[in-house]
Amino acid sequence: MRGAWFLVSGIGLLGFIAPVVGLVFRLTPGRTPVVREVELLSQAFHYDPLQPGEAHTRHALGGRIEVRWGERVVLHLRAVDTAHGFYLDGYGINRVVQPGEEVTIEFxxxxxxxxxxxxxxxxxxxxxxMIGELVVTPNLPFYSSALGTIFLALAVVGRFWWLKGEA
Amino acid sequence: MVVRGMARAFAYPRLELTRCSLLRRLVKHRAFQFMLILPNLAVFVLVLVAAFLGTPVGNRNFAIIFVWIVWWAALIILLIPLAGRIWCAMCPIPAPGEWLQRLAIVTRRPGRPFTLGLSWPRALRNIWLQNGTFLAVALFSALILTRPLATGIVLALFIGLALLLSLLFERRVFCRYVCPVGGFIGLYAMVAPLELRVKDPQVCVTHKEKDCLRGNAEGYPCPWMAYPGNLWRNIDCGLCTECLKACPKENVGIFLRPFGQDLLLARAPGWKGRSLDEAYKAFIMLSCALIYSAVYIGPWGFLKEWANLSDPAGFALYATGFLGVNLIGLPGVFLIAVALARWIARAGIPLRRLFVELAYALVPLGLTGWIAFTLSFVLVNISYAIPLLSDPLGRGWDLLGTASHPWTPYIPELVPLLQLPVLWLGLVVSIGLAFRIAQQNLGDAAKARRALLPIASFMTLIVLLFQRLYLG
Known part of the structure; x- marks a missing residue:
């Protein structure tokens, strides 16, 4: 049983490796990038991503953009009420848009x-x-770390079940 | 049932820091607490000035950035986990009331205190009121955290209420039973590896004079209305060191100990045991960490608008949801997990008792949840503090030449890598603690192991929720 416990614990800790790989290292896929265009409206205090031609609804469910890993993203940033900024974590992109103008951001x-x-x-x-989210799928850091959490919990519970004499 | 009483008092390794003569002389000095409070009082005055006279733009105002980013981060990431209630020892809010009550600032003035000296109602000698005051502040947090004037009004109300209560009631009633911050500091201080305790409880039993309770020429009676001879948990001690000064037997010290010992305590003389008010504090804190992570760090604009009172109907929905999750939702799901645990373990203990006991296992998870939430905004926004050193009121000054320092988020993309191990640490410790508490209450390890399954599942679900918000 000791071996099983080490196996489960090990898998749990591996859950931390994938987010490190995903978030720290740049992994450029070796294929021609598909272009994904998104219109991004900024308004105090949220972002509303729209597909080209889509009408703006004030209470969009959330400022979440989903793209696939390796896609070329083209954001058409507009401000609805006042000047807003756009700083993208991990990409070092920082732009400001004034009401009435459009700023195009590509990455x-x-x-x-x-x-x-x-x-x-x-x-x-x-x-x-005022925060939005860019989710680059497949979201390996999330799935692997979630798996890591489950295995870690199993390892801790397993410590009491499998290592009875030692717990 | 494991009983830790006098015979097994402090059944964990302790290192007495006050054996160091320099530290002992320092904490026994009458000016010790005043010297801790003084710099914080100076900053607090600046916070009030900035809040009432400075720019209304939150991220350009000293009050908002230094209270809700700098102080908050220091409190939740460093002070509480490492030193428990140390903030309560240096907090400037109750100081004016206490000084007025004593008619002295540093010295030990003999004679009657300047107060009506009423006793706090017995029904309120718990932290239910603190749960309520915290929820009230937390519900309006979108206003308080972002508007300098709102921050100023809330802090001024705190100081006024502390002053009023010190004139009406004995000692530090505000800190012990009312302060919304003190409630959760006390709960999480039980995790800390620092404690003020007696060295040998037997010495207190034989010492009839009880100078720590009555006070003497060296020290005031305990402002927190605690009896050090029966002080077992950090939640009841504000680290003011009056008992250390007053004890003629030199029987009080400050100790280093392993983390989380107070949470393992099942029974002790003079302590009524784990209670529902503290259990609810654990639920409230955990719920708020989750809700704040969704509202403030999440991408949902409508939630921010509702919390910001932009739309009264939306705020009513938000308030209902907020209070519902805090008071019914999370405790309700946990109750189901405990009922399952009780059924699987074939336990004879009443459900309510087991619910209260096991809720204490959520304390480490709640603390790490708050640390993770704090990490999500502190590294991104801490750079707002740099220009404020030169221009605290946002009036266009440049006192230190840092006024034009731009907003610079520090390693924002790596924040999840800091949050993840913190949450995992909370999960591991909480599951381990749940097993120990189950063992205390169910009598044998086999039952505790079975009872652990639904409780550990609940805790895992909570961590997965945090992960969904931070990484998913």
Whole structure:
């Protein structure tokens, strides 16, 4: 049983390796990038991503953009009410858009995982919490770390079940 | 049932820090607490000035950035996990009331204190009121955390209430029973590896004068209304060191110990045991960490608008959901897990008792949840503090030449890699603690192992929820 416990614990800890690989190292796929265009409306204190031609609804469910790993992302950033910023974690992109203008931001989604984008231009009281999400699928860091959590919990519970004499 | 009483008091290794003569002289000095409070009082005054007279733009105002980012991060990441209630020893909020009550700031003034000296109602000698005050502040957090004026009003209300209560009631009633911050600091202080305790409880039994309770020429009676001879948990001690000064037997010290010992305590003389009010504090804190992670760090604009009172109907929905999750949702799901645990273990213990006992196992998970949430915004926003050193009121000053320092998020993409081990640590410790508590209550290890399955599943689900919000 001791071997089983070490196996489960090991798998649990491996759950931390994948997020490290995903979030730290740039993994560029060796194929021609598919272009993904998204219109991104910024408004105090949220982002609304729209597909080209889609009408803007004020209470969009969330400022979440999903693209596939390796895609070329083209964001058409617009501000609805006042000047807003767009800072993308992990990509070092930082742009400001004024009401009435459109800023185009292009990048290749080179890392799988979730990356937040935030307003970088003071826009009101909740400015520090004006946050959206870019999810580059497959979201390996999340799935592997979730698996890691389950195995880690199994390992801790297993310590009491399998290593009775030693617990 | 494991009983840890006088005979087995402090059945864990302890290192007495106050054996160091320099530290002992320092903490016994009458000016010790004043010297801790003084710099914080100076910053607190600046916070109030900035809140009422500075710019209304939150991230350009000293009050918002230094209270809700710098102080909060220091409190939740460093002070509480490492030193428990040390903040309570240096907090400036109750200081004016206490000084007025004593008619002295540093010295030990003999005679009657300046107060009506009423006793706190017996029905409120618990942390239910602190649970309520915390929920009230937490519900309006979107206003308080982002508007300097709201922060200023709340802090001024705290100081006014502390002053009023010190004039009406004996000692530090505000800190012990009312302060919304003190409630969760006390809960999580039980994790800390630092404690103020007696060296030998037997010495207190034979010492009839009880100077720590009555006070003497060296020290005031315990402001937290605790009797050090029966002090077993950090939740009841504000680390003011008055008992250390007053004890003629030199029987009080400050100790280093392994983390989380108070949470393992099942029974002790003079302590009524684990209670529902503290269990609910654990639920409230865990729920709030999850809700805040969704509202403030999540991408859902409508949640931010509702929390921000932009739309009264939306806020009503938010308030219902917020209070529902805190008071019914999370405790309800945990109750189901405990009922399952009780059934699987074939345990005879009442469900309510087991629910309360096992809720304490959520304390490490709640603390690590808060640390993870704090990490998600502190590294990103801490750079707002740099220009404020030169321009605390946002009036266009440049006192130290740092006013034009730009907002610079530090390693934001790596924050999940910091959050993940923190959450995992909380999960591992909480599951281990749940097993120990189950063993205390169910009598044997076989039953505890079975009872652990649904409780560990609940805890794993909570961590997966955090992970979904941070990484998913």
């Amino acid at each position: 290749i989604a080179i890392r799988p995982g979730k990356f937040r984008f935030r307003c970088s231009e003071t826009c009101g009281p909740l400015h520090p919490f």
